[in-house]
Amino acid sequence: MKFRYANGVPTSTENATANILKAAADPNVISFGGGLPAPELFPVAEMKAATDKVFDKYGRLVLQYAQTLGYPKLREQITDLMKDRHVDAEVENIGVVTGSQQAIDLVARMMINPGDVVIVEDPSYLAAIDVFNSYGAKLVGVPMDEDGMKTDALAETVKKYTKAKFIYTIPNFQNPTGRTMTEERRKELVRVAKEAGIPIVEDDPYGAIRYAGKKLPPLKHFDKDGGVIYLSSFSKILAPGMRLGWLVADKSFMDHFSLMKQNADLHTDNLTQYIVSQFLLDVDLKKHVKKITDAYEHRANLMLELIDKYFPKNVHHSNPEGGMFIWVEIPGGVDTDELFKTCIKNNVAFVPGSAFFAGDIKPGTFRLNFSNMNDEQIKEGIKRMGKAIAEVVDN
Numbered sequence: 112m113k114f115r116y117a118n119g120v121p122t123s124t125e126n127a128t129a130n131i132l133k134a135a136a137d138p139n140v141i142s143f144g145g146g147l148p149a150p151e152l153f154p155v156a157e158m159k160a161a162t163d164k165v166f167d168k169y170g171r172l173v174l175q176y177a178q179t180l181g182y183p184k185l186r187e188q189i190t191d192l193m194k195d196r197h198v199d200a201e202v203e204n205i206g207v208v209t210g211s212q213q214a215i216d217l218v219a220r221m222m223i224n225p226g227d228v229v230i231v232e233d234p235s236y237l238a239a240i241d242v243f244n245s246y247g248a249k250l251v252g253v254p255m256d257e258d259g260m261k262t263d264a265l266a267e268t269v270k271k272y273t274k275a276k277f278i279y280t281i282p283n284f285q286n287p288t289g290r291t292m293t294e295e296r297r298k299e300l301v302r303v304a305k306e307a308g309i310p311i312v313e314d315d316p317y318g319a320i321r322y323a324g325k326k327l328p329p330l331k332h333f334d335k336d337g338g339v340i341y342l343s344s345f346s347k348i349l350a351p352g353m354r355l356g357w358l359v360a361d362k363s364f365m366d367h368f369s370l371m372k373q374n375a376d377l378h379t380d381n382l383t384q385y386i387v388s389q390f391l392l393d394v395d396l397k398k399h400v401k402k403i404t405d406a407y408e409h410r411a412n413l414m415l416e417l418i419d420k421y422f423p424k425n426v427h428h429s430n431p432e433g434g435m436f437i438w439v440e441i442p443g444g445v446d447t448d449e450l451f452k453t454c455i456k457n458n459v460a461f462v463p464g465s466a467f468f469a470g471d472i473k474p475g476t477f478r479l480n481f482s483n484m485n486d487e488q489i490k491e492g493i494k495r496m497g498k499a500i501a502e503v504v505d506n
Contacts, residue, residue, distance in 0.1 A: 118225070119245040141492035142460040146286065146435050147483040152403050153350045154394065161389040165382070173382045179373045180365070181207025181357075182384040188391050189357050196318065197328040198341065200359050206368055209379045211316055211344040211356035216242050217371050218277075218312055218340060218358075223248045228275040230268055232260045234438075234467035234476070236286045236314065239279060250469035251275070257429070259285065259292025262299040269307040277310045277340075282330060283318035284434025287467045287478035291432050294327050301333045309338075316344040316356075319400050321433035322408035337361030345387060347435070348400050353383050407435065407482050414481040414489050421497030423504055435482040438464075441475035441500060450477070450503055459495040 165173055180186070186205040193200045208214045215238070223229065225247030231240065233252025243250055251272055253265045260280055269275065280300065282292040292300070304311050313330045331341040337360070344356035360368065372378070411431060418428055418439070429438040439461075441447070447463040454460060464476025484492065 119247060121241075121245075140455070140458050140460050141484060141488045141495070143479040143481065143484065143492060143496075144460040144462050145483065146480050148347055148351060148435075149403070149406060149482050152406060154390070154399060157390060157394050158350070158386065161386050161393060164393075165385045165389050169385055173385045175381065177378045177381040177384075179369050179378050181205070181379060182381065182388060185384050185388040185391075186357075188388060189359075192396075193359060196315075197332045198359065203362050204359050204365060206358045206360075206365060206372065207379050207384060208356045208358055208372070209376065210346060210351070210354040211314065211342045211358075212238060212242075213375070213379075214342045214356060214358045215239050215312075215314065217368065217375060218342075219243055219246050219248070221367060221371050222276045222310075228272045230265070230272065230275050230278045230309070231469050232280055232285065233470050234287055234464060234473075235279065235469060236281060237462075237466040239314065240467070240469060243279070248276070252469035255285075255288065255290060257290055259290055259296050260300065262296050262303060265300065266303050269303060269309055273307065275307075275309050277312050278304055279312045279314065280330070281314045281317075283315055283327070284320070284431050284436070286317070286434075287436055287462065287464070288438035289429045289431030289434055289436040290438070291324065291327070297327065297330050298333055301330055301339065305336060305338055311339045313339055313341045315342065316347055317434035318343070319348050320404050320407060320435070322404040322411075324432035331359060337364070340364065348396070348403065349387065349390070353387065355379065355383055355387055404433070407433075410481040410484070410486070410489060411437070413486060414479065414493060417490060417493040418497075421494050422500055423497075426500070435480055437479045437481060439477050439479060440473075441504065443475060443504065445475040445500075445503055447475060447477045450499060453499045453503065454496055457495045457499060459492045459499075461496070 183202060185207060186202045189205050190200050190202060219242050223243065223246040227248055228251055229243045229248040230251050230253060232255050240250065251268060253260050253268055255261060259282060282297060284291055311330055315329055329341060331339045341359040345353060414437060425442050427440045431437060448465055451461065451463050462478040465472045
C-alpha cells in the first residue's frame with residue numbers, strides 16, 4: 112500500500128530525538144544526549160501515597176471524562192505557582208496539557224499556515240523546530256550570545272518579517288545552550304514584540320531549577336496586553352513520564368485554545384491531574400525542587416571542571432545558572448555529526464549542534480546534558496569525549 116502523506120510529514124524517517132533517546136537507553140552508553148531528569152530524584156513514595164489517596168477519595172470520578180482545560184483544583188494550584196514566578200493569572204488563563212510539548216504543538220496548529228514565518232532563537236529546541244516545520248512554517252533564526260537572544264538583531268528581523276506569526280524563546284537555561292536571557296533583554300524583547308504586533312511564545316520548562324545567579328521574572332511578567340503565551344511543565348520538577356504541563360494566556364486566546372485541545376484529545380489524563388494536585392497538597396514542592404537543584408548544581412560544576420580538564424584548551428562552553436544543559440563550541444569547523452559517530456563507538460553520546468539550528472548550521476557545536484548521569488559516569492564520559500575531540504582536532 113502506498114500512503115499519501117500530508118505535506119507536514121517528513122520525507123525522511125531519520126529522527127534526531129528518537130536517536131537521542133535510543134542512545135540514552137543503551138546501558139553500555141554514557142549518554143549526555145537526552146534531556147532526561149535524574150530518576151533517583153523522582154518522588155516515587157510521595158506519588159504512590161498521593162495516588163492511593165486519590166483512588167480512595169475520587170476513584171470513579173478520576174476514571175471518567177473531564178474538563179478540557181483541566182482539573183479546576185490543579186489549575187488553582189498552578190496560579191499559585193505562577194505567583195511565585197511573579198505572574199498574576201486567573202484560573203481562566205490556565206490550561207493543563209499533556210506535557211508542554213503538546214502546548215507547543217497546539218499553539219503552532221492554531222497560529223501557523225504553510226509559509227508563515229516563525230522567529231526563533233538560533234540555536235533553538237529541536238522538537239519545537241520539528242513541530243513548526245511540520246505545519247509548514249518558514250523559520251527565521253535570531254542569533255544569541257551569552258545573554259540570550261540579541262534583541263537588536265530581533266528588532267531588525269521583525270522589521271523585515273512584519274507578518275511573523277510569533278517569536279519562540281526559552282529565556283531560562285535555554286535548550287540547547289543553557290544560557291539565560293538578562294532582565295534588560297527580557298523587557299526589550301517584550302517591547303519589540305509589542306511594537307511589531309507579534310506574539311511571544313515563552314517556553315519555560317527549566318526555570319524552577321535555578322542554582323546560581325539571580326532569579327529573573329519571566330517575559331510574561333512584563334506582558335501588559337496579553338501578547339505572551341507562557342508554557343511550563345511538571346516534567347523537570349516532578350517526573351516526565353506523567354506528561355503534565357500547562358499554558359498561561361489571555362482569556363480570548365484560551366477560548367480558542369480550548370477548542371483545539373478538545374479536538375486533540377478531549378482532555379489531559381484526569382487521573383494524573385488529580386495525583387499531581389494531591390501531591391502539591393501533601394508535599395513541600397519548594398523543598399523537593401531544592402533537592403533537585405542541589406544535585407544538578409553539583410553535576411553541572413563537575414562536568415564543567417572536567418571539560419576544562421580534558422577538552423582541548425581552545426574549546427568554549429556555556430556556564431549555565433540552572434537547567435540541564437551545557438553548549439560546547441569547537442573552533443575550526445569540526446563536523447560534530449562525525450564526532451558523534453566516533454563517540455558512540457566509544458560508548459559515549461551527546462547531541463550534535465546541527466539538530467538545533469533554524470538557519471545556517473554552526474559547525475563544531477554540540478549539547479551536553481549533565482542531569483541524568485552520576486559522578487563516575489560524568490568523569491568517565493567526559494574523559495572519553497576529550498580523547499575523541501583531541502583526535503578529531505589533531506587530524
